[in-house]
Amino acid sequence: MRKIVIAGNWKMYKDLEDVRAFCKAIASSLETKDLGRVLPILAPAYPFLALLQRELSDTSVKVAAQDASAHSEGAFTGEVSAAMLTSLGLEYAIVGHSERRAMHNESNEIVREKLMMLMDNSIKPILCVGETLEQRDADDTQKVILEQLNGCLNNVSLYSAEDIMIAYEPVWAIGTGRTATGEQAQEVHSIIRNWLTHTYSQALADEIPILYGGSVKPDNIAGLLAMPDIDGGLIGGASLKADQYLEMINIALESRK
Numbered sequence: 001m002r003k004i005v006i007a008g009n010w011k012m013y014k015d016l017e018d019v020r021a022f023c024k025a026i027a028s029s030l031e032t033k034d035l036g037r038v039l040p041i042l043a044p045a046y047p048f049l050a051l052l053q054r055e056l057s058d059t060s061v062k063v064a065a066q067d068a069s070a071h072s073e074g075a076f077t078g079e080v081s082a083a084m085l086t087s088l089g090l091e092y093a094i095v096g097h098s099e100r101r102a103m104h105n106e107s108n109e110i111v112r113e114k115l116m117m118l119m120d121n122s123i124k125p126i127l128c129v130g131e132t133l134e135q136r137d138a139d140d141t142q143k144v145i146l147e148q149l150n151g152c153l154n155n156v157s158l159y160s161a162e163d164i165m166i167a168y169e170p171v172w173a174i175g176t177g178r179t180a181t182g183e184q185a186q187e188v189h190s191i192i193r194n195w196l197t198h199t200y201s202q203a204l205a206d207e208i209p210i211l212y213g214g215s216v217k218p219d220n221i222a223g224l225l226a227m228p229d230i231d232g233g234l235i236g237g238a239s240l241k242a243d244q245y246l247e248m249i250n251i252a253l254e255s256r257k
């Protein structure tokens, strides 16, 4: 049975005080809860990774980075290496987010380099893929998703379903309030799962979590999780509020898929 992942991507939001307040608000209710196969993840900005780990150490929340450098070390001012993340004890990092692809010109090749660097340092990538509205309107969704998967995972070996998660995030649904319908998302999730089956194996494809991202919130997450190939959410805006984040975890706990 696959995990149900409730992953919050905080992007460039929250300062120290906000982060402390969020942790305080969720720690006590999560410390006492049996989360079964629900896996909560939070990805704060770099300066707060260690703090979150410390503040949430008695909960099952896993802390993730939002990105990592494609370089191993050196004179790269402003960059953070995968090895640095490993030294903090992190297990996960987002890679290939559409905001980085669009605003920092990250190609599939660069995303692949970052992903390999993460894997070499025992960090599990949460690989984001997704089409723009223009691409969807031109009926290119499948082509774009397959290009991204083939490019970012070109010759990348996976030995276990624990090695990676994929997040389908249609660019037109991010921060717009316009969520993909469960059916629209499911269609792409099943394309991704089929690709994993053909590229790797049925056994791996059956176990790799595929998350949906794009305007997920407490009001729509149950419908998305009800879809057979949607194994959780990568959530921006709604993950910034402690009560909404907890609510989405509770909804995931009730999902009987």
Ligand code: 13P
Pocket: 009, 097, 169, 173, 174, 175, 176, 177, 213, 214, 215, 216, 234, 235, 236, 237, 238
């Ligand atoms: P929103 O949930 O704010 O649309 O953001 C989605 C996202 O980009 C998560 O990585």
